[in-house]
Amino acid sequence: MAALGEVLKAALQQQMLRITDDLLELTLTDVGDSGEIRRLLVVDPSGRVAHAFPRSERGLVFDKTRDAPCRNCHDGGKPATALTSLTTDASGIPVFRMATKLPNQPRCQGCHGTAARFTGMLLVERDAGAATAVLATVRHRLTATWAVTLVVLALALLGVTTRYVHHPLQRLITAARRIGAGDFGTRVGMRGRDEVAAVGTALDSMAAHLADSVEEIRHQGLEMAVLYSIVERVSRSVFLEDLKPIVLDLTAEVLRSPRVVLVTAGPEPDEWEVLVRAAGADSPQRHVVRMPGPASASGPLPSALLRAWVAGEMTAQRLDPDTRGACLPLRFRERSLGLIVADEPRDRPFDADAQRLMGALANHCSVAFENARLYALVITDELTQVYSLRHFQLRLEEEVNRSRRYGQPVALLILDIDHFKTVNDRYGHPAGDVALREFGARLRAGLRSADVPCRYGGEEFGVILTNTDGPGALIVADRLRAAIAAAPIDLGDGVTLTLTVSVGVASYPADAATVRDLVGRADQAMYRAKQAGRNRVCDASSAGGASAAT
Known part of the structure; x- marks a missing residue:
């Protein structure tokens, strides 16, 4: 088609040189009458058909953006020199369409x-x-x-696959369904060296491993349930005294131990608190022991075992070879926090599963104890070891809300040490610190574990007495006053000091309707005790002032 176009272009150029339109039209007609050419057009630069076969199309004007013969070249931008394409004409008949430029010859320029x-x-x-x-x-x-x-090919493949693939695959599918339904004893039993036999062998091996894995998962599920119980229960409180019985009960339950011993630091540097939970006992037994002497099996814990833990020789869990008891040191990083000793059950020796649970139990209990220790540092006054003012305020809000909800009374004591400024002026601030430290110790010793003592500021202290009414609070306040005044404080170098305290007492809801009113009434009662001569207790509900005095 391209060659034909070139011949026609050369012939037309020769005819055009003679400036004879009739001869040019005759040439186009002769070429078109050959039978294969359906259309011959010479289009001038303006888009008008100057010469045509058939002649009826002469004079037509093409729009290069709309008419089909033009769009093939002009849709892409600049027209090509020549373009041939297979397309259809206006009647839908397939045609080869060729468009080529007719450049002017140098010898034509004389006329044009x-x-x-x-x-x-x-x-x-x-x-x-x-x-x-x-x-x-x-x-x-x-x-x-x-x-x-x-x-x-399909028929040939069908015969081959039916014998060597379909039937073996059907066996594999049947076995896989039974294994999927939980029958891990199913085996394919397929022999051979082909791929299907290899899959059957792998499926048999997989079924055996699945049986082992399912059993292991069952054990791990039980362990996870136990671990969740451990985490949930040790997270119930951030107070060490609340955590101790929780840890005892949890250890006895998880390890099925008939007796569990928990050792923690005692109230004094050389003392250790030993809590013993025995099967059938309502509450743990508490013992305070000093640094053990020679090895002895008497008491709640063998002395040799306690000495080894105190000396730092026991840093990892172990089974005692003599008693077969489990020893679980509670440690956080390099800090020793406590020791759990659990007796081995008589009907179930400690196995590998139990020892894994021991490790998890010790880790979670150690974290809980460390959190409790850090929380105690935050809410405790460092000098007197009673609670800080901020914690005291939070607890007072809680106790008043609890009293309002359940109808149980709560009482507040405000205590101020008499003439404490003269102690600092006469003996110095170090001696004053010794006095405050001893005052805090006596205050803690005279209260229940449920009561909340705090340092209110300087030499002023507060005590929340839970589930206590006004008369009961007066008894507690006078007992504290008498205990503080009864025993002089040794300041060293043969110097002793006797402290006295003035106490104000108020109770909710008898004396106040809000927390602020409760603090104000107790503070006013304390100042009345000061005005009445000090070393005495005054009740907010009394009209005259001192309701109890030395």
Whole structure:
């Protein structure tokens, strides 16, 4: 098609040199009458058909952006020198369409001028019906050939796969379904060296491993339930005194131990608190022991075992070879926090599962104890070892709300050490610190574990008495006053000091309707005790002042 276009272009250029339109039209008609050419157009630069076969199209004007013969070249931007494409004409008949430029020749410029470099475009449309018919025939024959080939191959593959693939795969599927349903004793039992036999062997091996894994998962599920119980229960409180019975009960439950011993630091540097939980006992037994002497099996814990822990020789869990008891040191980083000793159950020796639980139990209890220790540092006054003012305020809000909800009374004591400024002025601030430290110790010793003592500021202290009414609070306050005044404080170098204290008492809801009122009434009662001569107790509800005095 491109060669035909070039021949036509050369012939037309020769005819155009003679400036004879009739001869040019005759040339186009002769070429078009050959039977294969459907359309021959010479289009000038303005888009008008200057010469045409058939002649009826002469004078037509093409729009390069709208008419189909032009869009093939002009849709892409700058027109190409020549372009041939397979398309359809306006009647829908397939044609080969070729468009090529007709450049002006140098010898034409004598007539047309040097500016006319471009004469127009030659547009040739040739019938493509025969070519498309051949292509369709070839395509149909190729399709039929491929169809027959595929049918033959499919039948051959069907026979092979039925024998060597389908039946073995059916066995594999049946076995896999039974294994999936939980029958891990199912086996394929397939022999051979092919891939299907290898899959059968792997499935048998997988079933055996699954049986082992399911059993292990069952054990781990039980362990996870136990670990969750451990975490949940040791997270219930941040107070060490609340955690101790929780840890005792938890250890006895997890390890099924008939007796559990918990050792922690005691009230004094050389003392150790030993709590013993025995099966059937309502509450743990508490013992305070000093640094043990020679090895002895008497008491709640063998002395040799306690000495080894105190000396730092026991840093990891172990089973005692003599008693078969489990020793679980509670440590956080390098800090020793406590020791758990659990007796071995008589009907169930400690096995590998139990020892794994021991490690988890010790780790979580250690973290809980360390959190409690840090929390105690935050809420405790360092000098007197009673609670800080902020914690005292929070607890007072809680206790008043609890009293309002459940109808249980709560009382507040405000204590102020008499003439404490003269202690600092006469003996110095170090001696004053000794006095305050001893005052805090006596205050803690005279109260219940449920009561909340705090340092209110300087030499002023407060005490929350839970579930206590006004008369009961007066008794506690006078007992504290008497205990503080009864025993002089040794300041060293043979110097002793006797402290006295003035106490104000108020109770909720008898004396106040809010926390602020409760503090104000107790503070006013304390000042009345000061005014009445000090070393006495005054009740907020009394009209005259001192309700109890030395």
